Amino acid sequence: MHSILILNGPNLNLLGTRQPEVYGSETLADIEARCRDKAADLGIELAFAQSNHEGTLVDLIHESRGTHAGIILNAGAYTHTSVALRDAISSVELPVIELHLSNIHARESFRHVSHIAPVALGQICGFGSAGYLLSMDAMLSHLTQKPPS
Numbered sequence: 130m131h132s133i134l135i136l137n138g139p140n141l142n143l144l145g146t147r148q149p150e151v152y153g154s155e156t157l158a159d160i161e162a163r164c165r166d167k168a169a170d171l172g173i174e175l176a177f178a179q180s181n182h183e184g185t186l187v188d189l190i191h192e193s194r195g196t197h198a199g200i201i202l203n204a205g206a207y208t209h210t211s212v213a214l215r216d217a218i219s220s221v222e223l224p225v226i227e228l229h230l231s232n233i234h235a236r237e238s239f240r241h242v243s244h245i246a247p248v249a250l251g252q253i254c255g256f257g258s259a260g261y262l263l264s265m266d267a268m269l270s271h272l273t274q275k276p277p278s
């Protein structure tokens with residue numbers, strides 16, 4: 130059975146109350162519950178984590194090696210600033226899908242830069258919380274080399 134880590138970065142613990150017009154009104158716990166239901170449907174194992182700390186995110190990426198088959202990463206603002214996260218992804222050589230609730234390309238110019246994108250399998254953004262579920266389909270499709278059903 131494949132195991133996937135969904136990893137969330139800074140401020141995503143505030144979903145539900147944080148700028149709902151941008152990020153929606155679901156909490157991170159609501160999103161986790163939907164991801165867990167989908168994981169059960171897909172027959173995969175799911176780990177779900179959030180940290181506001183860059184080093185903790187780096188540690189969790191390192192620990193994924195040998196534990197998880199792939200990572201879905203919403204790195205929040207660290208997407209736009211963190212060479213350390215990019216290097217961690219390159220170091221573990223696991224498939225990583227970069228995920229954002231909002232369409233970062235339609236927002237402020239500083240959000241158009243992603244340090245994650247060049248080392249990611251691909252990027253999903255702009256679909257709100259549905260992006261988490263779409264990313265799971267995309268990851269499983271990549272891992273099994275089968276298109277999503």
Ligand code: DQA
Nearest residue numbers: 140204205206229230231240
């Ligand atoms: C985000 C987009 C980032 O630019 C922002 O800093 C976030 C959330 C998103 O999910 O849309 O914290 O990653």
